[in-house]
Amino acid sequence: MDQELILTHLYPKTMNTYGDQGNVLVFKKRAEWRGFKIKILTADLDEPIKKSDFYFFGGGQDQEQSLVSKDLIGLKTELLKAEAENFKPMLLICGGYQLLGEYYQTADNKKIVGAGILAIRTIAGPKRMIGDIVLNLNPVLGISEQINDKKITTVVGFENHSGKTYLDKNIKPLGQIVKGYGNNGEDKTEGACYKNIIGSYGHGSLLAKNPHLADYLIKKAFEVKTGEKIELENLDDSLEWQAHLSRLNYSNLK
C-alpha cells in the first residue's frame, strides 16, 4: 500500500510533559507495518498548522497552557474546527484534551479559553488526580478485540491532572471508569469522543498498551482520506496485550 498519511503533532515542544509523544511513534510504526507511508509534521507556537490526516495533541504544564491558548485561538482554531467537522481523527491527551474544549478555569478563577471544538469545560480542582486508570470503552465506538477467549473492551492508562472536566449532554465519554478518577472523579466518565476525535486523560503512552485504539485511529485516518473502507492487516500484538492485561491484573480486573 503506497498511501501516505500525514500526521501533525500539535505543540510538540510546548506540550510534551508526560511521555505522550510515544503516541505519535506508535501510530507511525503501526501504520508503517501495514505498508502506509507516514509523514510527520509539527506545529508549535507561531507555526502554521497544515491540513493533515491525523492530529495528535499531548499534555503539558499549566504554565504552558495559557501560551498555547493564545496561539491557538483564531485561524488555527478555525482550521481544526473545520477538520473536526470533516471527521478527521484526532487524539487529544490531558492538556491537549482540555484546550480543545471550551475553557479551563484555573485555581485563581482565570479562564484559559479553549478552541471550543469539544463541548467540555474544565475547572481546576483542589487535589491532583494521579494513578492508574482503566475504562470500559463506549460501545458507540464499536472497538473490541478478541484476545484468546476474552473480549477486550478496556483501555488502560495513567492519569495525572488537577483539572476536572465536565461533558455537555451532546458529547459522549470515551468510556466508563472502572479504576481511577477519569474526567472529574464524580460521574465515572473518562475522556470524550466526538466525530472521530478522541480525548482522554490517559498517559502511558496511551496507544502503546491500547493497540485497538491505535488501529481505530489509523483506520479512520485512511477511510476519511480515501473515502474507502479498509480492514487493517493483523499484527503480532502479543506484547501489547501482555502489557495491557498486566495492568488489568494489577487492578484485579482480569
Add this chain to the structure above:
Amino acid sequence: MDIRLITAIAAGKSVKLALTVFQSGGTAAPGLITETIDKNALKKISSGFKQGVILISGTNGKTTTARLLTNALTNQGYTFLANSAGSNLKRGIISVLLEQVNLTGRPRRKIDFGIFECDEMALIEIAKEIKPRLILLTNLFRDQLDRYGEVETIRKKWFELIRSLPNETKVILNADDPGIRSLADYLNEKRVFFYGIGFNPNRQNDSIISDFSRCPNCGASLYYQTEFFSHLGDYVCSKCGLARPKLDLSAVAIENEKIEIAYCGRTEKITTPLKGFYNVYNLLAAFSIGLNLKIDFDQIQKSLEKFKPAFGRQEIIKFNSKELFISLAKNPVGLTETIKTISADPGKKTLIFLLNDKIADGVDVSWIWDVDFNSIKNQAETIIFNGRRPYDMGLRLKYADLENRPRFIFCRNLNEVFKNLAEIKIERVYIFPTYTALMDLKKFLARRGYKKFWT
C-alpha cells in the same frame, strides 16, 4: 538537657537495633520515628558539626556530586557524615546520623561537615530547618511527575526557599539550566556562584524533550546560542533578557578523558574518572563546592582523579566472568545521556532493563517514552527485561526503531536474568535499573558473594 531529643534518638536507635537483629531493610524507619518524636532532631544533631552542612539537590547528579565531594574532603583530612547509603528524604538522613551520634545527639567523634543529598521536595523542609552553609542545585528535569506534579512547581518552591535562607548561605547554581539560573534573580551577587560549560562542544541535541523551552520568568521563547542536552545550554530570553550569567567556574575544553577547567583566570587540565558528558557537570559541581570551602584547586583535582564511582552509578563490576556496567535509570534525560555514553563503546550490545514502579521509582512509567534510544539503534543485539513493568519497557523498545530486530527476553526474576546472561558470549553487559530495582540487584549480587566496593 534536651529530653525530647534524647527520647527521639533512643527510639530511633532501638528501631535500628531491632531492624539489624531481624536483618530487615528499611533504612528510613529509625529516622522516621526520631523525626516524629522530635521534629527538630535533624537541626539539633547537625548543629554539632564544626563546619556546617552542605545540601545538594536537583534531578540528576546528586549522588555522584556528593561522592566526588566527600572524596575531596577525606583527602583534606576533614571528617563528615553523608547520607550516601541512605534515602534522600529527611528521615533517611536522620537514620544515617543516628548511627554516629550518642543519646544526647552529639557526634561520637569530631565531625566537620554534614553532606546531604536531598530529594527535590524534601530539600525545602530540610534547608529551612537546618540553614545550610552552602546549597548546590544541579539541574531540573522532569522526574517522577506522579509525585511532584510539574517541574515548574518545584522551581517556584525553590525560588521561595532560597529567599527564605539567611544571607550567609552560599548558593551554587548550574548556570546552563535556565530553570536553575532563574533562582538567582534579585539575590545578592556575592551569595551566588555559577558553574557551567563555557565552550561549544558541538553536540547534537535533537531531543524534543525540554522542560524549559520557554523563559521561566516571562514565558517568551528562549534563544540558544549553544545547546548541550535537553534544555541545558547558553541561552538568552528574547523578551525579558534572562541569560546565562558569567561563569565563575567553567569547563572550556573536553577531549576524551581530559577536561580543561577555568577558574579565576587560570585553566587546568584534569583527567576525569567518569565517562559521559553529564558527568562534566558533576565534576564542576564538586569543584565549585570544594573551592567555596576554600580547598585548593590542586588538592581537589588530585582527589577527583583517584575517584571511584558509587554503586550503580556507572560502576563496572566483575561478576561470574561477566563485566557488568550498572547505571541507575530514573528519568528521560538521565537515561538518554547514559545510552549516548555507552554507544561510544564499540560492538553489539546486551542490555538489561529493570523497570520498577514503586514510589521511589515513580509509579508512572510513561517517562520511558521520552527516552531517546537512537544512539544504540544498530548496536542492540539482546535485550533482557525484568522488574515490575517488563512489558512496558519491552513495548518501548519494540517501537524504538532498532535495527536487525534484537532478541527480547522477558524474565520473572533476577535469577532468570543471570541464567540467560550465562548463555550470552559477549562479556560486557549494560544494566539499567530504576532506583528500587538497583537496590534489589545490589541485594541479589551480595547474596551471591559479590560484596566489594559498596558502602
